Ligand SMILES: Nc1ncnc2c1ncn2[C@@H]1O[C@H](COP(=O)(O)OP(=O)(O)O)[C@@H](O)[C@H]1O
C-alpha cells in the first residue's frame with residue numbers, strides 16, 4: 175500500500191519497555207473495508223501493538239516505526255491530536271469491558287460521550303442517540319438501561335455497551351482486542367454475531383486480536399501470527415488450517431481443533 179493509500183498501514187513497529195523489546199519490527203496493512211486478524215499466544219505482544227496504534231501504550235514504552243491512517247502518520251502526534259483520532263476515526267473495543275467503562279457514569283452518558291466530544295452534540299441529543307445505539311447493540315429496554323451504571327449490567331451487556339461506544343461516531347477503522355475472551359461461551363457467540371453484523375453494516379475496516387483461531391475464523395480470513403513480538407506467519411485462516419508452517423501457528427491450530435472437538 176502506498177503512503178497515500180486509504181486504510182491502515184503499519185510498518186516497522188517496535189516497542190521497548192524497560193529495555194526489553196516486546197514488539198519487534200511488526201508490519202501489516204488493512205485496506206478500507208477489509209479485515210485482518212492478529213493472533214498469538216498470551217504475552218506475544220498483541221495488546222501492546224494495538225494500543226500503540228492509537229497512542230495508548232504505557233507511558234514508559236518507547237514506540238518506533240510508522241502507523242499511517244489514510245496516509246496520515248499517527249506515531250509522534252500530540253496527545254491532543256490523538257484524542258481527536260480515537261473514537262472518531264478509530265473505534266476500540268477492549269477485552270475487559272468493566273475496566274474500560276467508568277464506574278461513576280451512567281451507560282447513556284458513556285455511549286453519548288464520543289458524540290459530545292467529536293460531534294459537538296448537546297447532553298440531551300447525545301443521550302437520545304445513546305438510547306438508539308443501545309437498542310442497536312441489542313440491549314434490553316434501552317431507555318431504562320442507559321440510566322444504569324456499569325456494575326448493574328452483566329458481562330455480555332457491558333461488552334454490548336463497549337461496542338456501542340466504539341461504533342458511536344461511525345469510525346472507518348475498528349480495533350478489537352479479544353472482545354469476547356472474558357465472556358462465557360454462549361455470550362461469546364452472541365457478541366461475535368453482533369460485532370460481525372455491525373462491522374459488515376458499517377463497511378468499516380477491522381483489526382481483530384485474539385489468541386483463539388476458532389474465534390478468528392468467524393470474523394476474518396487474513397491473519398498475521400505473532401510470537402514473542404514478531405510476525406512469524408501470515409496467510410489466510412484456510413491456508414493455516416491446511417498447513418501451518420510455524421510451530422506456534424501449529425499450536426494455535428491444535429488448540430482450536432481441541433476446543434471445537436470438546437464443544438461438539
Ligand atoms: N505495562 C507493561 N510494562 C511492562 N511490560 C509489559 C507491559 N504490558 C505488557 N508488557 C509485556 O509485554 C509483552 C506483551 O504483552 P501484551 O501485548 O499484553 O501481550 P498479549 O496481548 O499478546 O497477551 C509481555 O511480555 C508483557 O509482559
Ligand SMILES: [Mg+2]
Pocket residue numbers: 220221222351352
Ligand atoms: Mg492482550
